[in-house]
Amino acid sequence: MKKYKHYKQSFLASLLMTSALLTACGNSTGTSSNMNIPIIPIAPTNELATQVFKNGQIYTLNEQQEWADAVAIKNNKIIFVGSNSEVNNYVGADTNITDLNGKMMMPGFHDVHMHPIESASENTQFRIDVNEQNPENFISIIKKASQDNPGSGWLIGYGHSIFTLLDATRSPLNIIDEAVSDRPVIIMEQTSHSMWVNSVALSLVGFTKETPHPKGGRILRDESTGALNGILIDNAGNIAMDLAMAPTTESLSKDYDGLVNFTLPELAKHGITSISDARSFWQRDDHKTWLKAQENKALTARVSVGLWAYPSADDIEQLTDLKALYTNNSESYLRFNQIKLYSDGIIVNATSAMLSEYNLDLIGIPQNKGLNYFTQARIEKYIKALEPAGFDFHMHAIGDRGIREALNAVENVGSEQGRHRITHVEIIHPDDIPRFAQLNVTADAQVAGDFTNPEHWHENDELIGNARSDNAVPIKSLDEANARITLSSDWNVSPFNPFIGLQNAVTRVPQELTLAKAIKAYTLNSAYVMRQEDMVGSIEVGKLADLVVLDRNLFDIEPNTINQTQIMITIFDGQVIYQK
Known part of the structure; x- marks a missing residue:
């Protein structure tokens, strides 16, 4: 060059x-x-910078120049990376100079799997405690929530553990009906993979004893009488929530307020300059909230939206609708260029798709091997239809069968054009680990939640046995097989503070990453899956200035203290959007 x-x-x-x-x-x-x-x-050989940062420990993620002392920026682009003495050639009378005083600078973090609208919206009106083990104690809380949010419309809550309901001494439906019986109530379980609803809600959705189970879901019933018990598993719960969250002027206003006044400022505070919305419910008008934020110039992050593929939708109509929503303007902060679909459910519900059956049946399926929201054949149909239009697929798969089927789909119909990824990757059959690199499928892992740490792996022994529980989220094995790995939060399942994720990633022996590889997973690798690695993700001349300054050098501290790191400055597109 x-x-x-x-x-x-x-x-x-x-x-x-x-x-x-x-x-x-x-x-x-x-x-x-x-x-x-x-x-x-x-x-002229040298341009004059609008901003210069010098006297820093600048970690670039550029293999040709791993560390530097100084960076020069002209408007929103990096024009120099190098030494303190050389950067003076870019300083003019109007250049703003920041002395980093030895602080670490690095590229802005990416979080390529989070839920930035639904996690902050006040459309969820109340919370209940995930640690509460007696569901009878929820009655007073639900009653008060109804009083605090009067009216005849849906009362929407969040937070319990499904096991609290499954272990109840009487029907969960009777409990929630005792709390509120004159309006529909729906409460999302902490993992988001089940809903607790009352009789009014069941009636509005149209679920009865005779209703067949929907694709990717289960309507739980009393084993003896067949009566509904108020628990809707996976997509059965999603169908009810779609009705509860039907868009209104008020609901869209709350979504926008939560995104702009909470999520985006908090992301800036934590050094996150790029995100993927991992489940945009476009039938609830989530996409309109994003478009409004863009129109109002309120976006302070680069956003790739994962449009939700509804399991119960007609394929022809849905594929047409998804194609119509596609945008991929690299000059825009906002792009609708990803499809989010679920291959399976989750382990704790016994709904993640497994190659061998579960040891326990929680959902009324003999020889249960889990559920498919989307079968392999249907995933292939969607990739074949939407990849040529420019979409990349962000596929939820937790069980070894779900992961294998998602990989099979990419192998059978994907092309070199696709930048597809499988998210969660909890239980992977050893034979499938090398296939990630072979098929150029990114492994998107979430390790910010303590439940993914090795000391918690065997909490699933009762469901899937010791052997399958071991080695959950095997990021080291994937890395050794040359898979591209991204780290993300799945907020609000786990905190989006990237330093928590980094610490867990480097300390979760025997499935850990080196610090350098963990940082790359949060930056340059994630930029690749967002199709912006030529613009951001590393600190190089010609790239855009999405940068963060930390209060300490991550490479100079004990790994078990990384989560104490603070962001001092966040720069997005050349502008300071947060300063401590």
């Missing part, structure tokens, strides 16, 4: 000289009017 630049400059200089000579000759011979050789001015 250096040789090319030198050749280009020499060529331009020769061109200028030739042009001048021809012009001079033309003045005497009259032949210059036939010559179309332009005089091209040569740009």
Whole structure:
């Protein structure tokens, strides 16, 4: 590249000289009017920066220049990365200079799996305690929530553990009906993979004893009588929540307020400059909330939206609707260029898709091997239809069968165009680990939640046995097999503070990453899955200035203290959007 630049400059200089000579000759011979050789001015060697950061420990993620002392920025682009002495060539009278005083600077963090609208919206009106083990104690809380949010519309809550309901001494439906019986109530379980509803809600959704189980879901019933017990598993719960969350002017206002006034400022505070919305319910008008934020110039992060593929939708209609929502303008902060679909459910519900059956049946399926929201054949249908339109697939798969089927789908119909990923990757059959690299499928892992740490792995022994519980979220094995790994939060299941995720990633022996690889998973690798690695994700000349300054150098501290790190400055697109 250096040789090319030198050749280009020499060529331009020769061109200028030739042009001048021809012009001079033309003045005497009259032949210059036939010559179309332009005089091209040569740009000055150095540009003047609008901002300079110097005296820092700048971790670039550029393999050719891993560390630097200083960075120069012109407007929103990086124009220099190098030494303190050399950066002075870019300083003019109007350059703003920041002395980092030895602080660490690095690229802005990416969180490529989070729920930035639904996790902050006040459309969820109350919370109940995930640690409460007696559901009878929820009655007074639900009653009070109804009093605090009067009216006949849906009362929406969040927070319990499904096991609290499954272990109840009487029907969960009777308990919630005792709390509120004159309006529909729906409470999302802490993992978001089940809903607790009352009789009014069941009636509005149209679920009865005779209703067949929907794709990817289960309507739980009393084992003896067949009566509904108020628990809706996976997609059965989603169907009810879609009705509860049907968009209104008020609900959209609350979504927007939560996104703009809570989520985005908190992301900036934690150094996160790019995100993927991992489940955008476009039938609830989530996409309109994003578009409004863009129109109002309120976005302080680069956003790739994962449009939700509804399991119960008609394929022809849904594929048409999804194609119509696609946008991928690289100059925009907002792009609708990903599809989010679920291959399966989760282990604790016994709904993640497994190659061998569960040891316990929680959902009324003999020889249960879990559920499919989308079968392999249907995933293939969607990839075949939407990948050529430009979409990348963000596929939820937790069980070894779900992961294998998602990989099979990419292998069977995907092309080199796709940048698909499988998220969660909790239980992977050893035979499938090398397939991630072979198929260019990114493994998107969440380790910010303590429940993914090795000391919690065997809490699932009762469901899937010791052998399958061991080695959950095997990021080291994936890395050793050359898989591209991204780290994300799944907020609000886990905190989005990237330093919690980094600490857990490097300390979860035997499935840990080195610090350098964990940082790359949160930056450059994630930029790749967002199709913006040519713009951000590392600190290099020509890239956009999405940068963060930390209060300590992550490479100089004990790994078990990484979570104490604080963001001092967050720079997004050349502008300071947070300063401690």
